[in-house]
Ligand SMILES: Nc1ncnc2c1ncn2[C@@H]1O[C@H](COP(=O)(O)OP(=O)(O)OP(=O)(O)O)[C@@H](O)[C@H]1O
C-alpha cells in the first residue's frame with residue numbers, strides 16, 4: 032500500500048510539471064525544455080528555506096514561485112529573440128546553465144553533495160510526515176494546478192495562445208503584441224513547475240542537482256506528447272501512464288536475471304508503438 | 320478624401336525591387352482595384368501597408384495627421400486597418416468560431432486572462448459567420464474546411480474587425496460562383512458603409528464590376544491608375560498583361 036501511495040505522490044508531482052509544460056508547448060507552441068530548471072529552482076528554494084531559515088513549507092512554495100518567476104522572466108526575455116528550433120536550442124542551453132549553477136554554487140546548494148534533512152510540510156502544528164496525508168496534499172496541489180491551467184486555456188488569453196501557436200505573424204496583424212503573451216505564459220508555466228519542485232524536495236527530504244537534469248525536461252515533454260498536447264487531462268493521464276507503466280511491467284513474469292533490461296525494452300517499445308499508432312497522444316488535440 | 324496614402328514606398332528583396340517608389344492614395348467609400356501581372360508587387364505592397372513586411376523607404380500617411388516611417392504589425396489594428404492573405408492564413412487547429420472570436424476579444428494581457436468572451440463578442444461572431452454561411456460550421460476546426468470555406472472564414476475574420484481600411488488579396492481566387500456572390504456582396508456592403516476597400520484581383524470582369532478606381536502595377540512600379548474602364552483599355556496596361 033505504501034508503495035502505491037508513493038507512486039501516487041510521484042504522479043501528482045509529474046502531473047503538475049506536465050500541466051505547466053503543456054501551457055508552454057501544447058497551447059502556445061513554444062518548444063521549451065527548460066522546465067526541469069524551473070522545477071529545480073522551486074525545489075532548491077524550498078530546501079534552502081526550510082533547512083537554513085526554518086521557513087514554513089507553504090511560505091517556501093510562494094517564495095520559490097517568486098524566484099522561479101524572476102528567473103523565467105529573464106530567460107523568457109532572452110528566448111523571445113528566438114523562433115522555432117532556435118527557441119528549443121536556447122531553452123536547452125538555459126537548462127544546462129541552471130543545472131550547472133545547482134552544481135557549482137556550492138555555498139548555496141552544496142553542489143553535488145545535495146541538501147539533506149528537508150523537513151516535511153507542516154501546517155498549524157500538523158506535520159505531513161506520513162505519506163498518506165502527503166499524497167492528499169500533493170493531489171490537492173495538482174488539482175489546483177489543473178484548474179488554474181483550465182482557467183487560463185479557456186480564457187480569451189488562452190485563445191490567443193493557441194492562435195500564436197498556429198500563426199504568430201497572422202495574429203499580430205489583429206492587434207496582439209504576442210511577445211507579452213509568450214513571456215507571461217512562459218513565466219506562469221515556470222511558476223507552476225516550481226510548485227512541483229517544492230513538493231518533491233519536501234517529499235524526498237533530500238535533493239541534489241541530478242533530479243533537475245535536462246533528461247527530466249525531456250521526460251516531462253514525453254509525458255505531454257504521450258498524454259496529448261494542448262489537453263490538460265492528457266497531461267495528467269500522461270503522467271500517470273509514464274510513471275505507472277514501468278511499475279506495472281514489474282508484474283510481468285520476465286525471467287529474473289534479465290527482468291530489469293526487459294522492462295526497459297518493453298517500456299521503450301510501448302512508447303514507440305503508441306507514437307506510431309496514436310501520434311496525437313492519448314487525448315491530444317494538437318500535433319507538433 | 321484619401322484615408323490612406325503612400326509616399327515613395329519601396330521594398331527590395333536582394334536584387335528584386337518588389338515595390339519601387341510607389342506613391343498612391345486610397346479613398347473612403349470606394350473599392351480600389353489593385354491589379355498587375357504575377358510578381359508585379361501587389362501582395363508585397365499590401366504586406367508593407369499592413370506592417371507584415373517592413374518597408375525600406377517611404378512613408379505611410381493615415382488621415383490628415385498620422386505619418387509613419389515604420390509600421391509594426393500589431394499597430395495596424397489600432398489604425399483600423401485589416402486584411403486577408405493570398406495564401407489563406409487561418410488558425411488551423413482552432414474552431415471556426417474561435418478563429419473569429421480571437422480577433423474580437425480583449426487585447427490587454429491581464430484583462431484577457433479574466434475574460435472568456437463577452438456576449439457581444441459572440442453576437443458579432445455570429446453575425447459575420449452567418450454573413451458568409453459558416454455559422455453552422457462554427458465548432459469545426461478550420462483545418463477541416465474546404466478551400467472555399469477557408470477563404471470565406473478569412474473574410475469573415477477581417478469583417479469582424481470593424482476596420483476602416485480593408486485589404487483583400489485575391490479573395491475570389493478558386494471560389495465557386497455561389498461563394499463569389501457572397502464575397503461580392505460583402506465587399507459592396509463594406510464600401511457602401513464608407514470604408515476604404517482595396518481589392519487585388521486577376522479577373523478583369525470582377526474588377527470592372529466592383530472597382531470604382533483602378534491601380535495597375537508592373538515590376539514593382541505604378542503603371543497606371545484611373546477609372547477601370549479607362550485604365551483597362553490602355554495599350555500599356557494590356558501589353559503588361561500580355562507580356563507575362
Ligand atoms: N519574402 C520574399 N522574399 C523574396 N522575394 C519576395 C518575397 N516576397 C515577394 N518577393 C518577390 O517580390 C516580387 C513581387 O511579389 P508579389 O508577391 O508582391 O507579387 P504579386 O503582384 O502579388 O503577384 P501574384 O499576382 O502572383 O500574387 C516577386 O518577384 C516575388 O518573387
Ligand SMILES: [Mg+2]
Nearest residue numbers: 361362363405
Ligand atoms: Mg500576390
